[in-house]
Amino acid sequence: MDFAAARHNMVEGQIRPNGVTDTAVLAAMAEVPREDYVPKALRSIAYADDDLSVGNGRGVMEAMVLARLLQAAEIDPDDVVLEIATGTGYATAVLAKIANTVVSVDSDADFRAMAISAVSSHGHDNAVIVAGDLEAGYPVQAPYNVIFINGAVEVVPQALLSQLTDGGRLVAVVTGGGQGVATVYTRNGDSFGHRKLFDANILPLPGFRKPAGFVF
Numbered sequence: 001m002d003f004a005a006a007r008h009n010m011v012e013g014q015i016r017p018n019g020v021t022d023t024a025v026l027a028a029m030a031e032v033p034r035e036d037y038v039p040k041a042l043r044s045i046a047y048a049d050d051d052l053s054v055g056n057g058r059g060v061m062e063a064m065v066l067a068r069l070l071q072a073a074e075i076d077p078d079d080v081v082l083e084i085a086t087g088t089g090y091a092t093a094v095l096a097k098i099a100n101t102v103v104s105v106d107s108d109a110d111f112r113a114m115a116i117s118a119v120s121s122h123g124h125d126n127a128v129i130v131a132g133d134l135e136a137g138y139p140v141q142a143p144y145n146v147i148f149i150n151g152a153v154e155v156v157p158q159a160l161l162s163q164l165t166d167g168g169r170l171v172a173v174v175t176g177g178g179q180g181v182a183t184v185y186t187r188n189g190d191s192f193g194h195r196k197l198f199d200a201n202i203l204p205l206p207g208f209r210k211p212a213g214f215v216f
Contacts (some may be wrong), residue, residue: 003035006047010034014049015067022071028097029067034060037090037118051203056108059203060090061150065182069148069171072184072197075099079145082138082163085205086129089115091150096124103141105132135207137163144168152180152201153208161185161192173200176210 011030020026035046038060042052052060075081081099086092086106092115095102104127106112116129132138135157137147143165149156149172156172164170170185182197 010047014064020067028094032093037088073171081146082144085150086115089118096127102127105138151205154210
């Protein structure tokens with residue numbers, strides 16, 4: 001299979017037509033070999049226009065949704081980014097192409113090992129993958145300019161929002177109302193706002209459940 005051609009077609013056929021114009025995002029997704037961040041059995045469908053299930057209830061996010069979320073995050077080259085749920089490391093590698101530093105946290109040891117191997121083999125020295133609870137984030141290195149949640153969640157914990165720097169952005173697909181909606185949260189001092197962007201159905205992350213009676 002010609003993976004370079006498939007990657008080009010992904011950018012030109014899936015990403016650009018869906019309103020992604022951020023040159024850094026487009027360049028990163030044109031460069032990172034998605035096929036190297038999936039199990040070998042899935043390499044032939046690495047560029048399918050959908051989430052890829054990789055086991056343990058986890059997946060590699062649909063490329064179009066990932067690109068639109070990263071564009072909404074408005075990542076600057078000097079930004080420090082926290083990724084929630086490393087998974088196979090694909091989004092980690094894309095982020096490492098765009099941001100100054102990426103801290104990626106995952107609670108699954110198998111995924112961490114897979115991601116560390118893939119990310120390091122491609123020379124992304126500005127990305128570090130750490131163990132931790134997904135809902136808790138990684139406060140020891142906070143604050144972050146951007147937090148990216150790599151999977152759908154019912155609710156965004158305040159513990160994550162509090163790890164944003166003033167003016168920071170958090171992007172996620174939130175399913176609190178049933179339909180997944182890509183949402184960007186922003187911090188202004190001690191206040192937090194959010195803006196809904198577009199509908200998106202992607203695989204959910206474990207945890208992040210909305211408590212009974214919760215109202216946002």
